[in-house]
Amino acid sequence: MLESFKESEILSKDQYTQELNKLRTQLIDAQYEFKKYKRPMIVILTGLDGAGKGELVNFMADIMDTRLIETSTFWQETDEERERPYYFRYWNAMPPGGKLGIFFNGWYDRTIRRALESNDDPEAFARGLEEAADVEKMLAQDGTVIVKIWAHITKKEQKKRHDKLIKKGKQSEEITKRALWYFSKYEKITECAEAAYKATHNEFAPWEVIDCTDRRTREIHFLRVILDNMNRALKGNMPKSRTENLSGLSFPDVLGSLKQHKETDQKTYRKELDELIDEIKPLAWEAYQKCISTMIVFEGWDAAGKGGCIRRLLRAFDMRLSKVTSIAAPTSEELSRHYLWRFWRQVPRAGHIAIFDRSWYGRVLVERLENITPPADWFRGYSEINSFEKHLSDRGVHLVKFFLHITDDEQLERFKERQEIPWKQHKITDEDWRNREKNAEYKDAYNEMFFKTSTKYSPWKIIPANDKKGARMEVLKHIKGSLQKVLNK
Amino acid sequence: MLESFKESEILSKDQYTQELNKLRTQLIDAQYEFKKYKRPMIVILTGLDGAGKGELVNFMADIMDTRLIETSTFWQETDEERERPYYFRYWNAMPPGGKLGIFFNGWYDRTIRRALESNDDPEAFARGLEEAADVEKMLAQDGTVIVKIWAHITKKEQKKRHDKLIKKGKQSEEITKRALWYFSKYEKITECAEAAYKATHNEFAPWEVIDCTDRRTREIHFLRVILDNMNRALKGNMPKSRTENLSGLSFPDVLGSLKQHKETDQKTYRKELDELIDEIKPLAWEAYQKCISTMIVFEGWDAAGKGGCIRRLLRAFDMRLSKVTSIAAPTSEELSRHYLWRFWRQVPRAGHIAIFDRSWYGRVLVERLENITPPADWFRGYSEINSFEKHLSDRGVHLVKFFLHITDDEQLERFKERQEIPWKQHKITDEDWRNREKNAEYKDAYNEMFFKTSTKYSPWKIIPANDKKGARMEVLKHIKGSLQKVLNK
Known part of the structure; x- marks a missing residue:
């Protein structure tokens, strides 16, 4: 997600005004609709220092009806807390049904802060995230709409803003130090x-990265x-279970940001x-x-060169x-048993x-996109596959995908x-052309699979396999x- | 489950013949119906040495159509395995759809055997059970019907059978030693x-204890x-998710086997x-x-004396x-938020x-039995409550229920x-009498809650609170x- 972070395109003033006027009406309408919704919506707003989270919320207060918004900051814990x-x-701080609650930093605050202060308790960090996911799931299953925002800027931009504040002399020494x-x-x-x-982006409480430059x-x-998230609840297409209606949740575009190599020359390759x-x-x-066994999985686009790689491996x-x-x-024979049986x-x-030239991942790829398997079943596949691979790995099997x-x-x-x-014609069928039409959907399924x-x-x-020789070598x-x-070794 | 194990009533020969003739037809019919079912049924048959598991399966082979049964024993692992x-x-060994597979000892074998051999790796034991539950869930969600049988006899009975075999001189020395x-x-x-x-009795793969005396x-x-389990699949009331149709799964009758005390005399009590x-x-x-906080929960039947106990505690x-x-x-105010909010x-x-005079357990008791909360929601309550109590306990809160x-x-x-x-009349309302009619259902809900x-x-x-004074003292x-x-201390 952040590894592929690029600053967004900047809106012109005209575009901005136009968009804002549209959003203003839509938001007020949505708020009044949402008032009838029996559960609250929670926005966890967190991110980098200096990204401008406070300004964002103040700005929002100008646009929306603040009587339906509760803002909570969680500074120093009180004695009571x-x-x-x-x-x-x-x-x-939980807002009542029909209201929007803004939680500054929210329950990620302590987990992240502790990880910054003492570098090396990865277990406590993981436990903190797990607990957050647990609470979010509990609330979401009860109907609460949760969205988590990470406000991001580049390091350069952060430095710039900070220098500017110091120059203005507007900050106390303590805040500067912090x-x-x-x-x-x-x-x-x-x-x-x-x-x-990675650990908590899911259909219960998705993350959204906002470029705050x-x-x-x-x-x-x-x-x-x-x-969008308010509408998600109003349109009633809140995912009712982990297996229904997963649209609206996007995963990092790993493939989109992958760089292809130049062609390797024949001599080096040989x-x-x-x-x-x-x-x-x-x-x-x-x-x-x-006695170490190895299992190697090859997945990829049609014609990506899986066969060629496998032949070199052999x-x-x-x-x-x-x-x-x-x-x-x-x-x-295979269909009458659990799909993992044949593997x-x-x-x-x-x-x-x-x-494996293609593998158990077919469950969440072709079976998903060709409607061979109902959503409730292929969706379970992710955790079933993880559990299968963990079992193998726990027993010392060496896995490469x-x-x-x-x-x-x-x-x-x-x-x-x-x-x-002519001698390549057997490799291409009408089905390949049909599959190609679904490339955009496949890309989404691949990104979800990686995630x-x-x-x-x-x-x-x-x-990256545009260069066949380079791919085989890699x-x-x-x-x-x-x-x-x-x-x- | 086994702590309250009592030998069952013995069937007379007549009862037996009558029952058997009925079952014979029903089983064959069920088998032929089940043949069309697209997934297999697995019976894991395990239990105490000498309980007679082998005989049971041989007997079954006389009654049912063996062409639709696959029996698998898992003795010494082969090299291959x-x-x-x-x-x-x-x-x-997974049978194909429509067939019944009998797995002797099944995947519990190794976990239990290892626990017997080396007393003290509770973590490995727990992991083994978790893995079993994981596999069972995976199969059950895919439609496989699983039932696990524990064949039980008392220690006395086991000794008797063993002595008899030795007397007959029928066993090799090695088997005797084992x-x-x-x-x-x-x-x-x-x-x-x-x-x-305790760890793996659930709607995916329930346990059944059979008294083999x-x-x-x-x-x-x-x-x-x-x-019964074959019919469970045929009637299509296989629980489709953890939250639907939970009937047919019973939990140990903790309350039924609880002994009440004799009345404590007034003087001792004071x-x-x-x-x-x-x-x-x-x-x-x-x-x-x-700085150790305490949370004390009181639940129990109407008129069980919760108030009296609380007054003495105070x-x-x-x-x-x-x-x-x-x-x-x-x-x-409370209804517009998650039900745990008020706690x-x-x-x-x-x-x-x-x-707490009654507590968050209302979710899985009154809310369940009065249809206040839909099954999908109260059923989630068990894990939500466990997670809530774990959170409290992890933070050092002292919990007593x-x-x-x-x-x-x-x-x-x-x-x-x-x-x-007269001075007690305020304590009883029509509602109490109505609740009383549901006592049998409440008992089931209590047993499930304890489990x-x-x-x-x-x-x-x-x-045990029939004796008020004794209960308060306890x-x-x-x-x-x-x-x-x-x-x-």
């Missing part, structure tokens, strides 16, 4: 925000987020590829001797050690290597080539490194 | 079974369990009560000084330290004591008394002990 469990103050401290922690704060996003842009964005293969061979045998893996499984539509059967013996990414144009070119060259199934024990490795390099790691 | 993660063998070892572990095994039941009784019981109060007073002040707790909150129907507001300051139990007859007598004695919300950090203390004794514990 300190003597009770942490969430006491938040429960007490601001400098926060400034020195910019990277760490951003890292914490990333982690919080430009005043007009951030104001419009902020009002828009409030309006040389380096052979070297890599020679290096991997003994590693695979050593893993065999040490040059490094002895045939007695490795097996490739291509996943097509399930047989009736369990392919779990390799100790020391062996199983390569590749995603080969090619751009839309590159895919078109490869499709055309396949159609024109939900990149785990510590089994992360995704995304390979795959082999990654396998080499990964084998070295599990062999403690 | 040992080299793969633990669940590999179970996934491989049987003796298992015999020596009777208590530990029973304890493990209890824990497994008498042959006829166990055979009928076994067939009945299979028929003396001991005063002593207890004098002992509790300084403990409460010490807790105050150490003699020990200084008024400046304690506050009693009586929970009635929520106000509109959060009553969390006491450091060192103070909050007593009492349930006062009186028998049905005793309640009737107290109701009548209240109606007859789901007795946690390590916040267990229930159930007080409440005070428990508070005294509990305070001593949190004060490390």
Whole structure:
């Protein structure tokens, strides 16, 4: 999310005025509709020091009906609060049904602050996030609309604003000191925000990152987020369970921000590829001797070059050690059991290597997009897959997951080539062209998959694959490194 | 479950024949219906050594159509299996849709065996159970019908059977040695079974305890369990989510097996009560000084004597330290927020004591039985309550939960008394009589509540309360002990 943060386009004054006038009416209307809603809406507004959170809320007060808004800041805990469990103050601040509550920093405050103060209690940090997610789920299931905003600026911009304030002499020494401290922690704060996003961005309480560089842009964005989320409740398409109506929740566009490489020249490729293969061979045998099994997954766009990568890999893996499984539509035998059954059967013996050309991820990709599996079932797939992979990983199976990414144009070119060259024609069917029409939907499904199934024990490795040679080399390099790691080299 | 295990009544030969003939037809019919069902049914058959599990399955083979049954034993792991993660063998044994699979011991085998062999890795034991529950949920959500059977006999019976076999000289020395070892572990095994039941008895895969003392009784019981669970799937009332249709799942009858005391004599009562109060007073002040807050919950039948207990407690707790909150129907202020909101507001300051005359458990009691709250919502209550209490307990709040139990007859007598004695008439209303008609349903709800919300950090203390004086003393004794514990005395 923040790793791919770019400053947004700046709104012109005209655009701004036009947008604002439209939003003003819509927001007031929505507020009056929302008044009848039996649960409150909570906006957790947090983000970087100096991003202008306070100004945003003051601005909002000019636009909306403040009688239906309750703003809560959570500064120093009072005696009353300190003597009770942490969430006491938040429960007490809960607005009644039909009202909008703005929670400055909200319940992420302490977790993040503690992580900044004492660097190394990752467990407490994770527990803090888990607790937040727990409370949010509890409230959301009860109908409360929650949206969490991260107000972001670049480090450069933060410095600029801070210098300006000092120059004006407007700040007390203490506040200056505090601001400098926060400034020195910019990277760490951003890292914490990333982690919080990753752990708690879900259909119960989504996160929204607002670029706060430009005043007009951030104001419009902020009002828009409030309006959209209020409407989410009013239109009654609040997700009733984890499995229904997931629209409206977006995930970081990992693929969109991936850079493709230039083409590798043939000579370097030949040389380096052979070297890599020679290096991997003994590693695979050593893993065999040490009884470490490997499972390698290949996913990616049609024509992204999965087959080519697998063929190169097989040059490094002895045939007695490795097996490739291509996943097509399930047989009736397979259909009469849980979808993971057929993959369990392919779990390799100790020391062996199983390569999957497409995999159990079909559940949340093709089965999802072709309506083969109802939403309630494929949606459960994310956690089922995580649990499956955790089970394997806990038992010492070495897991590697590749995603080969090619751009839309590159895919078109490869499709055309396949159609024109006689010996490649078997590789292209009408179905491929039909799939291509769904590329935008696939992209969303891929991004959701990366977000939900990149785990510590089994992360995704995304390979830019417009350059076939480069992609193959990167795959082999990654396998080499990964084998070295599990062999403690 | 096993703590209240009593040998079942023995079926006469006539009863047995009659039952069996009925079941025979029903089972065959059910099997042929089930053949069309797209998912399998799995019976995990486990229990005590010598209970006669093998005989049960052989008997079943005589009654049912074996072409639709697959029996799997999981003895020594093969090489093939040992080299793969633990669940590999179970996934491989998965029967196809429409068939019944009998899994001897099933995936509980290793977890329990390891607990017997090495006494002290409670974490690994808990993880093993969690994993089992995880797999069961995954399968059940996909439509697989799962039922888990614990075949039980008393220690005495086990010994008798074993001696008989030795006398007959039918067993090899090795098997005799193994049987003796298992015999020596009777208590530990029973304890493990209890824990497994507690952790994994749920709507996805319920447990059923079969008393295996008498042959006829166990055979009928076994067939009945299979028929009922097959029908559960056929009637389509498989719980589709955790929140729908929870009928058919029963919980241990804690209240039914509770013994009431004889009446305490007045003199002992007066003396001991005063002593207890004098002992509790300084403990409460010490807790105050150490900033340990206490929350005490009273639940129980109408007229069980909650008020009387609370009044005695208040003699020990200084008024400046304690506050009693009586929970009635929520106000509109409260209704417009999450139901836990009003309890959060009553969390006491450091060192103070909050007593609740009825509590947040109303969510899964009166709100459930009076249809005030839809099933999807009250059902979520169990985990919400556990999470609420965990949060309090993690922050050092001292939690005590009492349930006062009186028998049905005793309640009737107290109701009548209240109606007859003028100064007690305010205590009884028509509503009390109406509630009484629902006593059987309340009992089920109480048993489910004990099962789901007795946690390590916040267990229930159930007080037999037919004897008012005894109940009050037991409440005070428990508070005294509990305070001593949190004060490390």
